[in-house]
Amino acid sequence: MMPPISPDLIAQQNAPQADALHDEYQALGRKLERRGIAIDTIKSRVKGWSVAVPSWGAGRGGTRFAKFPLAGEPTNIHEKLEDCAVIQQLGRTTPRVSPHFPWDCVSDYAGLRQEAEALGLGFDAVNSNTFQDQPGQAQSYATGSLSSTVSATRAQAVEHNIECIEIGRQLGSTALTVWVGDGTNFPGQQDFARSFDRYLDAAAQVYAALPDGWRMMLEHKMFEPAFYSSVISDWGSSLMAAQELGEKCKCLVDLGHHAPNVNIEQIVARLHRAGKLGGFHFNDSKYGDDDLDSGSINPHQLFLVFNELAEAEANPRGGFDPAYMIDQSHNVTDPIESMLASAEAIAGCYARAQLVDREALHAAQEANDVMLAFRTLRAAYEIDVGPILAMARMEQGGAIDWLTTYRASQHRARKAQERKAVGLGAGIV
Secondary structure, eight states, X not given: OOOSSOHHHHHHHHHHHHHHHHHHHHHHHHHHHTTTOOXXXXXXXXXXXXXXXXXXXXXXXXXXXXXXXXXXXXOSHXXXXXXXXXXXXXXXXOOEEEOBTTTTOOSOHHHHHHHXXXXXXXXXXXXXXXXXXXXXXXXXXXXXXXXXXXXXXXHHHHHHHHHHHHHHHHHTOOEEEEOOOOEESSTTSSOHHHHHHHHHHHHHHHHHTOOTTOEEEEEOOSSSSOSSEETTOSHHHHHHHHHHHOTTEEEEEETTSSOTTOXXXXXXXXXXXXXXXXXXXXXXXXXSSOOBOTTSSOHHHHHHHHHHHHHHHHSXXXXXXXXXXXXXXXXXXXXXXHHHHHHHHHHHHHHHHHTSOHHHHHHHHHTTOHHHHHHHHHHHHTSOOHHHHHHHHHHTTOOSSHHHHHHHHTHHHHHHHHSOOOOOEEOOO
């Protein structure tokens, strides 16, 4: 299968920028060398690091009020894979796609896996959906799924999750992500303790179906669609559930699923200490669960999260193997451009975390030298790692300037002529 963007075009776009990039890379290398850091070592680490993209993120998102479709956006998993391949081809940081079911259901999963491989992609964690009712569904999730008071509804939700595991097995995935919208909108609507017990009982049945080598990741969310209480509302609830379910169950941290101003980087450290740090859904937020592009609002917080991840990797305790995925809603941008920008921002924070002088940081911490500890972290954050990221992309066949190259490819315009148009999305008003 031909790649979605011509490699010749990428090479043509890179050619006039290559000399300047080499000059900037060498200048940064000399600066880092004075600090005892080999730039090629950091570049190699960047090349070895990756983040998955969500299949659903390849299309335009929406709010409760409206969705404004983009000409040429994908309407099925095959078109989603093609757009995800563009992101990987230009950015070289996103080799895996995380599918969502039943949104991405097909009749031939072995064929879908081959299709993805032909595009240079693999599959990451599979995601179940028990927060929406589907056509022909026997039981409604209006009042809950895994925690429903109706035993038949809980059984249906369990069955769907087990089906997702089987699909994932065929796709080559080794993880199931479970997020439920279960909760309440009114005080007294449910008994908090009993709803949690029902959730645990149902989740245990899903856990029992995990193949060897698989993980089950529990995603918490403070609010929405339940605005008074959520069954798995925070990292504490997630941790309690993961500890009770078993060794293969971990906690997944979505950066937007917390109360405003929560110290997410501290949560990362706590979950790692407990051996339950399963993975991340990267995005950004201003007011709540905004699902904005990663690093667009608070890039420093993203860096601090990666600083804790670097600490965890250096001190793995019972193990360190978190799954990384972008999880955003692209309401006003081209999703390909947003996910390329996010992947670059995330990789940039990973690279900066590798530049922290850990020996100096730990010494300052032990000496209670507050300013020196802070400045040691800030020194790494303030380094422009753009030349490292661009060089890593170019050496792997990606684009030095991914935005200009993508727009020069006219990919979206071509797909607007080939693909079925997406209809307008109605809001609540």
